Amino acid sequence: GAVVSQHPSRVICKSGTSVKIECRSLDFQATTMFWYRQFPKQSLMLMATSNEGSKATYEQGVEKDKFLINHASLTLSTLTVTSAHPEDSSFYICSARSWGFSGANVLTFGAGSRLTVL
Amino acid sequence: AQSVTQLDSHVSVSEGTPVLLRCNYSSSYSPSLFWYVQHPNKGLQLLLKYTSAATLVKGINGFEAEFKKSETSFHLTKPSAHMSDAAEYFCVVTRSNTGNQFYFGTGTSLTVIP
Numbered sequence: 586g587a588v589v590s591q592h593p594s595r596v597i598c599k600s601g602t603s604v605k606i607e608c609r610s611l612d613f614q615a616t617t618m619f620w621y622r623q624f625p626k627q628s629l630m631l632m633a634t635s636n637e638g639s640k641a642t643y644e645q646g647v648e649k650d651k652f653l654i655n656h657a658s659l660t661l662s663t664l665t666v667t668s669a670h671p672e673d674s675s676f677y678i679c680s681a682r683s684w685g686f687s688g689a690n691v692l693t694f695g696a697g698s699r700l701t702v703l
Numbered sequence: 704a705q706s707v708t709q710l711d712s713h714v715s716v717s718e719g720t721p722v723l724l725r726c727n728y729s730s731s732y733s734p735s736l737f738w739y740v741q742h743p744n745k746g747l748q749l750l751l752k753y754t755s756a757a758t759l760v761k762g763i764n765g766f767e768a769e770f771k772k773s774e775t776s777f778h779l780t781k782p783s784a785h786m787s788d789a790a791e792y793f794c795v796v797t798r799s800n801t802g803n804q805f806y807f808g809t810g811t812s813l814t815v816i817p
Contacts, residue, residue, distance in 0.1 A: 591746065617803060628793065628809045629747075678746055682803070688796060690735060691756075692805055694746040 587613050587683040591695025596667055600693035600703055606664045606698045607642035608679030619692070620652075621675045635662040669702045676700075705730045707796050709715045722766075722781040724793035724811045729775065736777045737795040738768055741810075746792060753777060763787070789815045790791035 588611040598604050608618055616637045621629040634642045634652050641654035651673075653665040662681075666673050680694040710725040726736060735754045739747040749761025760771040764787075768779045777794060794808040 589746075619805070624712050626812070634803070654761065655796065676744070680747075690772040691752060692737070692739075692747075692795070693749070694739070701746065 586694040587691070589615075589681050589693045589695045591679050593692055593698055595699045595701075597701045597703065598638075598678070600670055601668055603667045604669055604700060606666075606679070606700075608662045608664070608678060608692075608695050610660045610681045610683070613622070613681075613683050614683055615683065616659060617682045618656060618662040619680045619682075619698065620654060620662075620664050621678045621680070623678060626653055629678060632664075637672075659696055666700065669700070671702045674702045704806070705732070705734065705798065705806050707754075707794050707808040708805050709792075709794050709811050710804055711811050712809065713812045713814070714719045715782045715814040715816060718727060718786055719783050722784045722813065723768070723786045723787065724779040724792050724794075724813065726779065726808060727775055728762050728777060728794070728796045730798070732798045734796050734798065736768075736788050737797075738762065738766070738777075738779045738795045739795060741793065743790075750792075756808055772812070784813075784815045786817060 590609045592607045611688045618635040619697040621631045623629050631644050632647045637653045637656045643649045658667040678697040706729045709726045738750040738751045741747045750766050751760045753760050753770045761767045766781045791812045797805045
């Protein structure tokens with residue numbers, strides 16, 4: 586089945602630094618990937634839709650200059666949190682849209698990245 | 704427009720008893736529906752999906768769900784809960800086959816009591 590690898594799983598950084606999170610589709614090509622943020626005991630909040638070869642589409646209220654998304658290839662999307670601050674500390678999850686055996690439109694998720702900004 | 708409502712934010716069952724997690728959806732189009740499970744500090748794992756084929760869908764780990772169009776429901780069930788089932792469960796809807804937007808429920812936290 587489809588596998589999405591997300592790296593790093595945990596990262597701790599100092600306030601003001603930038604952090605990059607990678608999301609790779611390992612055995613399929615993903616023209617569309619999604620980035621989510623999840624607060625404790627809450628559902629996933631969609632941040633942006635990443636489209637290969639074009640600019641990401643950001644959800645309302647998400648700062649695109651703070652959360653830079655690049656989808657340069659069919660198997661890799663990256664999220665860079667620029668000038669991170671403690672309020673950016675969160676669990677970030679990526680997913681990729683794949684097509685199952687039935688031809689169905691399915692989301693496959695990465696394992697998530699826990700960002701802690703000191 | 705599409706949306707998902709998970710009717711219970713928290714469900715608690717005893718080990719070995721049945722599990723019922725409720726999900727109602729709203730969709731202007733023919734929907735695809737999914738249940739995902741999330742264990743602490745992990746990503747989401749697909750349990751099962753409905754994509755306009757059989758209305759009773761069997762998933763992994765003994766879970767199944769039934770698509771009921773008349774009730775706009777897609778409830779998740781399991782005959783006998785196991786301790787390892789304790790996790791957060793999300794119901795998700797998208798437009799069948801062509802949807803690029805996936806709508807998440809708020810999640811149901813399942814506790815299994817030994």
